[in-house]
Amino acid sequence: MSQSFNQHFKLGILGGGQLGRMLIQSGIDFNIDFTVLDPDPSAPCSTLAQFKSGKLTDFDTVMQFGSHCDIITIEIENVNTQALKQLVKQGKKVFPQPEVIELIQDKRVQKTFYKEHNIPTADFVLTENAQDVLKHKTFLPAVNKLGKEGYDGRGVQIIRTEQELSKAFDAPGLLEKLIDFEKEISVIVARNEKGEIKTFPVVEMVFHPTHNLVEYLFAPAQLSSDVIKQANNIAEDIIRKLDMVGLLAVEMFVTKDSKVLVNEVAPRPHNSGHQTIEANITSQYEQHLRAILNWPLGDTSLVIPSAMVNLLGEPEYSGPAVYKGFEEVIRERGVHVHLYGKKLTKPFRKMGHVTIVDEDVENLKKKAIFVKETLKVIAA
Amino acid sequence: MSQSFNQHFKLGILGGGQLGRMLIQSGIDFNIDFTVLDPDPSAPCSTLAQFKSGKLTDFDTVMQFGSHCDIITIEIENVNTQALKQLVKQGKKVFPQPEVIELIQDKRVQKTFYKEHNIPTADFVLTENAQDVLKHKTFLPAVNKLGKEGYDGRGVQIIRTEQELSKAFDAPGLLEKLIDFEKEISVIVARNEKGEIKTFPVVEMVFHPTHNLVEYLFAPAQLSSDVIKQANNIAEDIIRKLDMVGLLAVEMFVTKDSKVLVNEVAPRPHNSGHQTIEANITSQYEQHLRAILNWPLGDTSLVIPSAMVNLLGEPEYSGPAVYKGFEEVIRERGVHVHLYGKKLTKPFRKMGHVTIVDEDVENLKKKAIFVKETLKVIAA
Numbered sequence: 048m049s050q051s052f053n054q055h056f057k058l059g060i061l062g063g064g065q066l067g068r069m070l071i072q073s074g075i076d077f078n079i080d081f082t083v084l085d086p087d088p089s090a091p092c093s094t095l096a097q098f099k100s101g102k103l104t105d106f107d108t109v110m111q112f113g114s115h116c117d118i119i120t121i122e123i124e125n126v127n128t129q130a131l132k133q134l135v136k137q138g139k140k141v142f143p144q145p146e147v148i149e150l151i152q153d154k155r156v157q158k159t160f161y162k163e164h165n166i167p168t169a170d171f172v173l174t175e176n177a178q179d180v181l182k183h184k185t186f187l188p189a190v191n192k193l194g195k196e197g198y199d200g201r202g203v204q205i206i207r208t209e210q211e212l213s214k215a216f217d218a219p220g221l222l223e224k225l226i227d228f229e230k231e232i233s234v235i236v237a238r239n240e241k242g243e244i245k246t247f248p249v250v251e252m253v254f255h256p257t258h259n260l261v262e263y264l265f266a267p268a269q270l271s272s273d274v275i276k277q278a279n280n281i282a283e284d285i286i287r288k289l290d291m292v293g294l295l296a297v298e299m300f301v302t303k304d305s306k307v308l309v310n311e312v313a314p315r316p317h318n319s320g321h322q323t324i325e326a327n328i329t330s331q332y333e334q335h336l337r338a339i340l341n342w343p344l345g346d347t348s349l350v351i352p353s354a355m356v357n358l359l360g361e362p363e364y365s366g367p368a369v370y371k372g373f374e375e376v377i378r379e380r381g382v383h384v385h386l387y388g389k390k391l392t393k394p395f396r397k398m399g400h401v402t403i404v405d406e407d408v409e410n411l412k413k414k415a416i417f418v419k420e421t422l423k424v425i426a427a
Numbered sequence: 428m429s430q431s432f433n434q435h436f437k438l439g440i441l442g443g444g445q446l447g448r449m450l451i452q453s454g455i456d457f458n459i460d461f462t463v464l465d466p467d468p469s470a471p472c473s474t475l476a477q478f479k480s481g482k483l484t485d486f487d488t489v490m491q492f493g494s495h496c497d498i499i500t501i502e503i504e505n506v507n508t509q510a511l512k513q514l515v516k517q518g519k520k521v522f523p524q525p526e527v528i529e530l531i532q533d534k535r536v537q538k539t540f541y542k543e544h545n546i547p548t549a550d551f552v553l554t555e556n557a558q559d560v561l562k563h564k565t566f567l568p569a570v571n572k573l574g575k576e577g578y579d580g581r582g583v584q585i586i587r588t589e590q591e592l593s594k595a596f597d598a599p600g601l602l603e604k605l606i607d608f609e610k611e612i613s614v615i616v617a618r619n620e621k622g623e624i625k626t627f628p629v630v631e632m633v634f635h636p637t638h639n640l641v642e643y644l645f646a647p648a649q650l651s652s653d654v655i656k657q658a659n660n661i662a663e664d665i666i667r668k669l670d671m672v673g674l675l676a677v678e679m680f681v682t683k684d685s686k687v688l689v690n691e692v693a694p695r696p697h698n699s700g701h702q703t704i705e706a707n708i709t710s711q712y713e714q715h716l717r718a719i720l721n722w723p724l725g726d727t728s729l730v731i732p733s734a735m736v737n738l739l740g741e742p743e744y745s746g747p748a749v750y751k752g753f754e755e756v757i758r759e760r761g762v763h764v765h766l767y768g769k770k771l772t773k774p775f776r777k778m779g780h781v782t783i784v785d786e787d788v789e790n791l792k793k794k795a796i797f798v799k800e801t802l803k804v805i806a807a
Contacts, residue, residue: 068455072452072455075448075452075475075768076763076764076765076766077764077766078766078767078768080474094460094476095455095475096474328760328761328784337757342754342757343754343757343758345757346760346761348760350730350731350784351730351731374722374723377717377722377723377725378723380708380726380728381708381726383456384456384457385456386456386457386458387458388455388458404708404730
């Protein structure tokens with residue numbers, strides 16, 4: 048009998064953001080009793096589960112929170128892994144494992160892991176400080192990344208020329224060859240304790256023709272079967288070599304000569320898997336639960352093609368969120384709006400996402416653009 | 428701007444069972460702030476929203492609960508409609524409207540409504556007491572129904588012969604000609620305040636070959652286009668003539684000569700619409716929200732054929748629920764288990780349901796039988 052149906056079983060989530068919120072929403076189907084830790088008392092999860100406000104990076108806070116859980120998982124990587132290791136020693140299950148979280152927290156260790164395990168990735172050099180970066184002029188153009196605490200675009204910058212070297216990060220980091228990629232793709236892969244592995248269909252990012260920002264993403268990706276095979280192999284290879292239990296999102300580049308290189312990974316549900324809620328037999332959220340609870344993994348195949356648009360706070364608005372264009376977009380067939388329960392908007396804050404499903408891929412893309420142009424988060 | 432995105436908007440649900448639970452689960456996508464009233468402090472909704480324990484049939488309790496809401500809806504019909512009418516007078520929105528709930532609460536009024544509005548239904552006579560039923564021997568075989576407070580099979584019995592007349596209900600009720608039906612079907616229809624109407628695809632019930640119990644239901648129903656048209660027309664006709672806002676489930680018989688007759692209706696999400704969560708562009712729960720919030724109704728078309736199996740407590744078990752066969756069934760592609768969060772099982776209690784999706788209808792039916800035979804709710 049599955050332990051989760053024990054009447055006193057409790058699943059703890061470190062982080063109470065939208066990923067935790069959608070994990071809880073999925074877990075309702077299985078009577079799962081969730082408890083959540085997040086520093087923000089009004090985090091998206093706060094009204095949907097037992098909730099504790101506290102610092103995810105504080106040893107004592109995580110220890111105390113974990114002591115009331117049977118299984119602990121994360122929805123953000125920046126957590127105190129020392130406490131998680133201690134909780135494992137005390138007999139708690141922690142998935143993904145603290146060692147995996149630690150490896151992924153530090154981009155230097157992550158890149159070194161790829162190199163040591165023959166996982167294709169862009170060439171790189173480790174750098175200790177700004178002075179050190181200056182030594183690698185011949186490596187330009189390159190991406191300069193901080194080892195730790197980069198998140199959602201922070202801690203990552205492009206250095207194209209010698210002139211730009213002055214902005215190099217003055218902390219342990221790395222310099223990675225800038226890839227002139229053809230496409231950016233993602234594969235989400237799951238693994239349970241029994242070692243069963245399943246990948247979701249490859250997702251493709253679409254960039255705005257002039258701004259360098261992801262406009263929307265869609266699945267199935269329009270790629271050759273060889274590229275799809277490379278991508279799936281890389282994703283499966285990484286989760287197996289990490290010996291990880293849980294969900295791993297693997298972001299990759301496809302180069303102009305059709306080689307696939309791993310960019311970075313996240314050991315949790317991911318932005319590039321939101322559309323699986325509507326479009327796949329099993330959603331990434333249910334798959335994460337199945338993986339960490341050691342249930343059989345779910346079938347990941349597509350039921351219908353889908354696109355996903357992030358709903359970000361408009362640049363010039365801060366305050367109580369208002370969703371302009373909401374009725375116009377939900378009038379369209381196959382448009383699913385997901386709001387994250389954040390009362391206040393601010394520029395570029397992730398306020399929600401929209402999934403669009405359509406049997407016809409060209410229609411899908413048109414609707415994604417329509418949603419992007421119509422639905423706006425402004426302030427009251 | 429939609430009122431629901433007002434930062435202090437609150438949607439109250441009378442009833443905290445599984446229908447309310449799935450309504451809340453769907454409403455998470457729209458940041459809807461729910462509050463629930465139910466007599467059972469551990470009702471399925473109790474952990475997912477603001478929750479108040481109290482009697483749904485008590486005037487003062489419903490008044491007090493409703494005074495904190497902006498819109499009030501129901502997930503069970505047996506509620507105090509006097510209080511709801513009073514709340515409407517105070518400016519609250521109540522959908523379905525109290526008058527509609529009242530009409531449906533009393534099967535005598537409901538049947539009379541069909542007759543007066545030329546909606547096809549089985550012939551019937553109203554009866555005041557057991558004595559009265561005896562006068563209608565020529566009407567047998569018939570179904571004897573109590574006017575009020577019948578629910579989930581209670582208050583309904585078949586009287587086939589004169590000998591059986593002794594069990595007639597001794598309270599206001601009715602006697603309805605027993606229909607020798609070919610099939611039992613259901614259509615869920617929604618209507619918003621603007622008067623927009625949409626029906627979900629017809630659902631067909633499958634009965635066990637020997638027991639007279641619904642084994643599973645599936646969509647799309649395997650019916651002639653003429654029967655489908657009759658069924659849709661009846662559903663739309665009823666919701667329009669009731670001038671109702673919200674979701675209406677219309678259960679119907681298809682006679683052996685392909686006529687469609689309405690059996691009874693429920694003005695809320697319904698057991699015959701659970702599978703829309705996975706299988707349709709819009710689920711019945713989201714559609715109910717769209718209808719009562721006066722948003723554009725969602726497209727109801729099927730993405731994939733589906734079947735739904737109710738998960739009832741096994742006859743000989745009472746106590747803390749255990750779900751035997753859970754891992755066996757979730758291993759199958761397209762099997763979605765929904766548990767209702769009830770700690771205790773008892774014989775025939777609705778503990779959950781299972782939706783099965785499959786492109787192939789014959790496969791679907793095989794899987795439905797497999798689920799029915801494999802997954803059992805017993806007690807620890």
